[in-house]
Amino acid sequence: xxxxxxxxxxxxxxxxxxxxxxxxxxxxxxxxxxxxxxxxxxxxxxxxxxxxxxxxxxxxxxxxxxxxxxxxxxxxxxxxxxxxxxxxxxxxxxxxxxxxxxxxxxxxxxxxxxxxxxxxxxxxxxxxxxxxxxxxxxxxxxxxxxxxxxxxxxxxxxxxxxxxxxxxxxxxxxxxxxxxxxxxxxxxxxxxxxxxxxxx
Amino acid sequence: xxxxxxxxxxxxxxxxxxxxxxxxxxxxxxxxxxxxxxxxxxxxxxxxxxxxxxxxxxxxxxxxxxxxxxxxxxxxxxxxxxxxxxxxxxxxxxxxxxxxxxxxxxxxxxxxxxxxxxxxxxxxxxxxxxxxxxxxxxxxxxxxxxxxxxxxxxxxxxxxxxxxxxxxxxxxxxxxxxxxxxxxxxxxxxxxxxxxxxxx
Numbered sequence: 001x002x003x004x005x006x007x008x009x010x011x012x013x014x015x016x017x018x019x020x021x022x023x024x025x026x027x028x029x030x031x032x033x034x035x036x037x038x039x040x041x042x043x044x045x046x047x048x049x050x051x052x053x054x055x056x057x058x059x060x061x062x063x064x065x066x067x068x069x070x071x072x073x074x075x076x077x078x079x080x081x082x083x084x085x086x087x088x089x090x091x092x093x094x095x096x097x098x099x100x101x102x103x104x105x106x107x108x109x110x111x112x113x114x115x116x117x118x119x120x121x122x123x124x125x126x127x128x129x130x131x132x133x134x135x136x137x138x139x140x141x142x143x144x145x146x147x148x149x150x151x152x153x154x155x156x157x158x159x160x161x162x163x164x165x166x167x168x169x170x171x172x173x174x175x176x177x178x179x180x181x182x183x184x185x186x187x188x189x190x191x192x193x194x195x196x197x198x199x200x
Numbered sequence: 201x202x203x204x205x206x207x208x209x210x211x212x213x214x215x216x217x218x219x220x221x222x223x224x225x226x227x228x229x230x231x232x233x234x235x236x237x238x239x240x241x242x243x244x245x246x247x248x249x250x251x252x253x254x255x256x257x258x259x260x261x262x263x264x265x266x267x268x269x270x271x272x273x274x275x276x277x278x279x280x281x282x283x284x285x286x287x288x289x290x291x292x293x294x295x296x297x298x299x300x301x302x303x304x305x306x307x308x309x310x311x312x313x314x315x316x317x318x319x320x321x322x323x324x325x326x327x328x329x330x331x332x333x334x335x336x337x338x339x340x341x342x343x344x345x346x347x348x349x350x351x352x353x354x355x356x357x358x359x360x361x362x363x364x365x366x367x368x369x370x371x372x373x374x375x376x377x378x379x380x381x382x383x384x385x386x387x388x389x390x391x392x393x394x395x396x397x398x399x400x
Contacts, residue, residue: 046246
C-alpha cells in the first residue's frame with residue numbers, strides 16, 4: 001500500500017492501524033477523512049493525544065485515571081468515606097458513575113488476577129486497598145468485578161483478605177454472566193449495585 | 201462524562217468521537233488504550249497526523265493524493281500515457297492499483313456530480329480532465345465510477361464531453377450495482393476493468 005499512497009499518508013494509515021478495532025480499511029478511511037478536515041482540527045487532535053498522555057496519570061488514593069495527584073471523586077467531600085467500590089478498570093468507574101446510584105469512593109485494581117497472563121495479586125493495587133479498607137471509617141467494601149473466571153478468582157482472593165476487618169459485599173448478578181460490566185445498561189448496573197449481598 | 205473523566209482525557213475522547221465510525225464507547229476504548237501505550241508511540245501518531253495534513257496535497261496532473269507536486273504514478277515512465285482511468289476518489293485509485301491489471305494513468309475527479317449536495321461539474325476536476333484527454337497521445341479514457349445515481353449522472357456527463365475527441369469506455373458491471381467500488385474484491389474489479397465497453 002505504501003508504494004501507492006504517498007509516504008506521509010501511508011505512515012498515518014500504519015499508525016491508525018495499530019489502534020484496537022481499526023483494520024486496514026478503517027485506517028484508510030480515517031486517514032483520508034482526516035486529510036479533508038481543516039488543519040486546526042488535526043492540530044487539536046494531535047494536541048489532545050499528547051496532552052492526555054503527558055497529563056493523565058492515576059489518583060494516588062484510588063488509582064482512577066486523573067490529571068491531579070488525587071482525583072475528583074476522592075476530593076469530593078460530599079461522597080461517603082465509609083464505602084469503597086472495587087473495580088478492575090477506570091472504565092468500570094465511569095460505568096457505575098453513570099447509574100447515579102453510588103455515592104461512595106472507588107478503588108481501581110488495574111486488572112484482574114490471571115495466572116494465564118502472568119498477572120498475580122502483586123501486579124494489582126491490592127496492597128493499597130487493604131490499607132484503605134483497614135481504616136476505621138471504612139465499613140463496607142463492594143466488589144464490582146465482572147463474573148468471569150479471572151473476576152471470580154479476584155473476588156474470592158479479595159474476600160479472604162478483607163473479610164477479617166471489614167464488611168465485604170459484591171454486586172448482584174444482575175449483569176449477564178460472561179458479559180462485560182462496561183457494556184451493561186444503566187438500569188441493570190443500578191439493580192446489580194442495589195442487590196449486592198455479603199460474601200459468605 | 202467530562203465530570204468523571206479527568207479533563208485531558210475527556211478532551212481526547214471528544215476529539216476521537218469526531219472521527220467517522222467512532223462512537224462514544226469506541227472513543228473511550230481508544231483513548232484508554234492510547235493512555236497505556238508508551239509516550240513514543242503517542243508522539244509517533246500525533247506526528248503522523250500533523251505530517252500527513254501538512255505534507256499531503258494533490259498531484260498537479262491527476263489530482264491523486266501526493267506529497268510531491270506530481271504523484272508517483274504520473275512520474276512512472278513505464279506507465280502508458282495513452283490511457284486515463286477516471287475515478288471519483290483517491291481510494292478508488294488504490295483499489296484499482298491492487299488488481300495489478302492496469303498500467304495506464306489516472307484522473308481523480310474529487311467527487312461525483314450531485315445536485316442534491318450542491319456539487320456541480322465546476323466543483324470537480326473535469327476541466328483539467330478535458331485538457332488532458334484532448335492531448336494527441338491519449339487514445340482512451342476509462343470511466344471507473346460507481347454505478348450509483350450520482351455515478352451514472354457523472355458518467356453520462358463526461359461521456360458527452362469526451363466522446364468528440366477520444367474513445368470513452370466504462371468498466372463493466374462486474375461490481376454489484378449499489379455496491380461501493382472501494383469494497384469490491386480484486387478479482388471482481390479486475391474483471392470489470394477487463395470487460396469494459398465503449399460508451400454508446
